[in-house]
Amino acid sequence: MTRYLTPSKLCVLWLIDLYLAGHTALSARLSVLSFIAARVHVAGAHNANDIDQLTEALTGGASDLLEPLQQWPSDVPGRNVYDMLLQRLWRLDGLDSLHVLFDQLSERITALAASDKPRTGLSRASPLGQYIRRCCVEFTRLQFADSQALWSAFVTYRAPTYDTWAHRNPVDAAAALAEGDVLSAGLESPARHGLAQPTNTAEAYLSTDDTDTLLTFSIHQLQKLGTRLPDSVKGKLQLWMRDQWDSGVQSLQHFLAFFEHWKAGQYTMALESLHRYFDYSLVAKSGSDNMRVYYQYALLHLSVLHADFDCWEESVEAMDECIATARENQDTACLNFALSWLLYLREAKPANHYSPFGTVSGLGGAGGGEQDEIVFLKAKAKETKHWSLLSSTLLDESKLDMYRSGMTARALEHIAQSAYLNMQHDLRTLMPVANLFGGASLDRLGQAHLAVRMYEDVDATHGKQSPITDRVRASCRLAYGAAQAGQYAASLRMLGDLASSARGVLKLEQRITGFTFLAQLTRSLRQGDLRAADHYFAQLLPLRSFGDPEMDFEVGLLEIDLLLQRQEPERALKSVNAHIRRLKGIASADIAHRLHFLVLKARIFALSGQPTKCFSIALRAASTARRHTLIPVLLEALAVLAAILNDLFEFGAAREICESALPWIYETRQVKLLAQAFVTLAEAHVGAAGHACTQGSGEQAQHMRLAEAQVERSREVYAGLEDRSGMLECLIMRTQLARWRKDDASVAQADALYMQLLADSPETDTGISGH
Known part of the structure; x- marks a missing residue:
């Protein structure tokens, strides 16, 4: 494997020479220059998810590289840039032609540098000038055997383009046939230019620099996107790095293995690979300063690894040492990121956290509260213009406002600020998580349709870049x-x-x-x-x-x-109480979760026939949910409260609560709650007909008709959910209402549907038939 030069780089050099000679049409110069720039900086031309495309771009044949040039015209009528480049490539008749190429390119740069007058050309400091200078230096470093191997690889590399060149240049092809001993330069006859297939594998077209590019690009993919390498790419990398013993490549190789083992859940192997990465990094870089830099970032990755496998104490210890090292080396970027992670560790497992640094804000002389820590991190991020830290800190602040304080509107403000920073500074990896936080906050406000759009946007807009x-x-x-x-x-x-x-x-x-x-x-x-x-x-x-x-x-x-x-309400109540006690003991617990379990506790009491015991619980949960703008929890609490009021014979109040909550329930898309609200509303109408209306009056008949309509709507919703228990309950109510109307046909129809549901039920002895 060569150090830097490959056949594809030689083709790019000829294309640069063609461009500098002015053999491209004026309308195509910018497009050709963009194509050259994409080949010079091949890693920058691909997104982090295009590892397969990058591999193909580095290892593909001449046809894959040059065919896009067919769309741009040259300065010769009837010829495109692809034709002109092929004509130049097939004029190369031996290894000495490569020396001519590099001499011409060196003269272009030298002539421009020696001239005192401003002129058009190629500057030594330009990206193309730097690329040409490096290629020239690498060519002069090659030993004769390596130069000969490079020429042989180039002959094989350009062989698939022979048919196209011979078809468009028949005179030159005939001359090549006549002077085969001159043009073959390593091939027995010129005819084999069109017939020969690459005898070597992709290693002949790949250099050590390309391998390093692929390796670094792969690590970037693993680190930013959290995914794993495709098996084909991983196999190629292992094959190409097998014979390389450079310590820098060995270091990156173990760093790549660290991410692979980490995502695969192999904790021990990930630790070993991380230690080897650190050891090889020390060998590759001489000097204590470099050693310290590698040490603190290795500690940072070690802490994240421990946290991902729930080793919280070890994670805090590694992060504390990382903070100490970063402060000693005055590495602001590493220090701020470590402080952000320390805040996350304190929020995730506050009981297991003990740091000699105390709190995050304590490092800067601030107070000890979490809000002060967030203010400290935001100030440091603005001071150092570390926008990714500022964006993630704003999201942490929104999480704190949502879960602890219950201020969803304020949380949305912080999420909007984070999204603005992400767009302003192109922080693509933070855009999806801002969508997730935004969707969660909209869910709490009862805007389920907007929350769904936020979740769909993660894949539809950001796609594989997230x-x-x-x-x-x-x-x-x-x-x-x-x-x-x-x-x-x-x-x-x-x-x-x-x-x-x-x-x-x-x-x-x-x-x-x-x-x-x-x-x-x-x-x-x-x-x-x-x-x-x-x-x-x-x-x-x-x-x-x-x-x-x-x-x-x-x-x-x-x-x-x-x-x-x-039919085990006692065990259900014990489970609810256990959840409530556990959530009270966790400082970082979501207040919405605790209120939800309070509503469940009230529902269990109501199902057990104890409405007076759960009225205050449901009312307190509804009041707290309303104060914190937790609309879904509020609606569930109102539905339970209406059912309790029915049991307490307060049918008018129950009906008013249900009718006012129904539009919100439609917005939140809580389908099962919608069915339960219809049933509760039907029971309220039946109760009003029996207790607040005169027997046989039109008002009583109106309430009963409304009740029957609500029961049918509830049954339809339960049918869409495939909820057999709910459908059976609705059919029982429908039967009773039909008997009240003395409609024997409706009674028979409801009974038939009821028996059919019982027959189709997987288990008829589980208490369902007792509804």
Whole structure:
């Protein structure tokens, strides 16, 4: 493998010489220059997700490289730039022609540098000038055997273009046939120019510099996007680096292995690769200053690795040492990032955190509160113009406002500021996470349709340029929202498609698996299949140990639903109380989660026939949710409160609450809550007809007709959710209302539907038939 020069670089040099000689049309000069710039800086011309395209660009043949030039005309009528370049390439008749090429390019730069008068040409300091100078230096360093190998590789590299050149230059091709011993220069006959296929693999077209570019680009992909390398790219990199013993390449190789093992969930192997990366870095860089720089960044990665595997104490210790080293070396960028991570560690596991530095803001002489720490980090980010730190700190502040203080409007303001910084400074990796925070805040405000658009925007707008973690989180929320709305097939299909993109990343695979089980458990509970629900719940239990608050919350809700369907309200109440106590003990817990469990506690008391005991609980939860603008929790509390008022014979108040809450429920897209609200409203109308109306009056008949209409609407919603329990309850109410009207046909129809649902139920002995 050569050090720098490859056949593709020789083709680019000839194209530069063609451009400098003015053999391109005026209309195409800018396009050709852009093409040259993309080849000179090949890594900068590809996005972080285009690792396969970058590999193809570095290892592809001459046809792949030069064919785009066919679209641009040259200064010769009837000829494009591709024709002119092929004509030049096939004039090369031996190794001495390469010396002529480099001499011509060197003269162009030298002539311009020696001239005192301003003139057009190529400056030594320009990007093209630097590229040519390096190629000339690398060519002079080549030994004769290496130069000969480079020429042989070039002859093989240009061979696939022989047919095109011979078709457009028949005179030159005939001359080549007549003087084959001159033009072949390593090939037995000129005819083999068109027939020969590359005898070597891609290593003949790749240099050590290209390997370093691919390796650095791959590390950038792993570090920024959180994904893993494709197997084909990883295999090629391992093959190309096998015979390289340069310590710098060895260092990057182990750094690449560190990210690969980390995402694969191989904790021990990741630690070993990180230690080897640090050791080889010390060998590659001499001097204590370089050693310290590598040391502090190795500690930073070590702390992140420990945190990802829930080793919180080890993570804090590594981060403390990283902060101390960064302060000693006055590395502001590393220090600010480490302080931001220290704040995250304190929020994630406050009980396990003990740092000799105290709090983050304590390092700068500020107070000890979390708000003061965020102010400190924002000031430092603005001072050093570290915009990514400022954007992430604003998102941390919005999270603090949402979860702790309950100020969703203020949180949205910080999210908008972060999004503005992301667009202003092109912080593409932070744009998706800002969408996730924005969607979560809109969900809390009851704007479900806007939240869905925010989640969809992560993949539709940012696509593969966004970190895969953010894409998986957004897609999981969309899929679980579809399952909540009764679209189970679409939800599972979405999660199945997502699994292929996250294959090999253990944490993300576990998250996708968890949400798949959540969607299946939701469907099983609504269909009354308790045997399947027990199975899916058993599969979800190990996932609760991963410390994901979102997953743990959803599993807790479904566990209580499962206990209620098993007719075990005592165990359900104990589980709710346990969740409330645990959330009270966690300072970083979401206030919406605690209020949600309070509403569930009130619902359990109401189902147990104790309305007076749960009225104050539901009222307190509704009041707190209204104060913090938690619209979904407020609506659930109002639905429970209306059901309690029905049990307390306050039918007018229950009807007013339901009628005022229904438009909001439609906006929040809580489909099951909508069905429950219709049932509660029907019960309120029936209660009003029986207690507030004269027997046989028109007002009583009107209330009963309204009740029957609400029951039917509820049954339709339950049917869309495939909720058998809800449909059976609605059919029972429909039967009773039809008997009140003495409509035997409607009674028979409702009974038939009821018996059909019972026959189709997976388990008829689980208490469902007792509705």
